[in-house]
Amino acid sequence: MRRLLDALYDGAAWLAALLMVGTLLAVLASMLDRIVTLPVRGLDAYAGYCMAGAGFLALAHTLKRGEHIRVTLLLNSVRPAARRVLELWCLVIAVVLSGAFAFYSARLVWESYQFNDISTGFDATPLWIPQLSMAVGGLVFFIAFVDELVLELLHKRERPASAELKFNE
Numbered sequence: 339m340r341r342l343l344d345a346l347y348d349g350a351a352w353l354a355a356l357l358m359v360g361t362l363l364a365v366l367a368s369m370l371d372r373i374v375t376l377p378v379r380g381l382d383a384y385a386g387y388c389m390a391g392a393g394f395l396a397l398a399h400t401l402k403r404g405e406h407i408r409v410t411l412l413l414n415s416v417r418p419a420a421r422r423v424l425e426l427w428c429l430v431i432a433v434v435l436s437g438a439f440a441f442y443s444a445r446l447v448w449e450s451y452q453f454n455d456i457s458t459g460f461d462a463t464p465l466w467i468p469q470l471s472m473a474v475g476g477l478v479f480f481i482a483f484v485d486e487l488v489l490e491l492l493h494k495r496e497r498p499a500s501a502e503l504k505f506n507e
Contacts, residue, residue, distance in 0.1 A: 343485055344402075350478045351399035353391075357471065360388035380461025387468035394475025398482035404497065422490075429487040436483045440476040447473045 364385035371381060400406055413421050449455075451466040489495035 343481070346478060347399045347402050347482060350395045350475065353471075354395035354399070354475075355392070357388040357392035357395065361385050361392065364388060380457070380459045380463065383457055383459045383461055383463065387463075387471075391468065391471030391475070394472045395478070397475055397479040401479065401482050401486070425490055425495075426487075429483065429490055432483045433480070433487055436476065436480040440473070440480040443469070443473040443476040 364381050367376065367378060368381040368385065370376060371378065413424060416424065447466045447469045450464070450469055455465045457463045457465055486495060
């Protein structure tokens with residue numbers, strides 16, 4: 339199960355990386371369009387779709403690598419038992435909030451699909467297509483938080499140290 343979950347997080351990160359490349363290509367094509375007129379419209383919108391998708395799809399991988407911003411001032415000042423209670427409380431809240439985000443993101447995709455909602459730009463893209471990356475990213479983020487909560491409950495959670503901590507004085 340661990341290998342499957344890690345592959346899920348890595349796969350979402352690879353998709354996020356591809357969407358970042360898509361952002362770059364859309365921006366470059368948009369710049370080229372200003373010099374030589376291209377028959378492609380809506381490049382700015384596609385750059386935005388790719389950037390948003392990359393951000394959402396990278397959430398779980400970033401969480402599992404310990405790179406999310408955490409305020410540990412309180413956690414570092416309490417005893418281990420209190421720290422564990424605070425960690426569990428935070429993880430439960432995170433599971434609830436990320437679950438709500440995943441649910442409502444999926445609902446937004448479904449409603450956009452049902453109502454045949456399209457973008458208002460030149461491209462007239464069905465909005466459920468770019469919204470899908472947000473819903474998938476939210477779902478994988480929710481799974482990552484559930485994973486973290488289960489690992490914490492089983493006393494198997496490793497807290498990866500951020501690379502930033504190595505440079506703090």
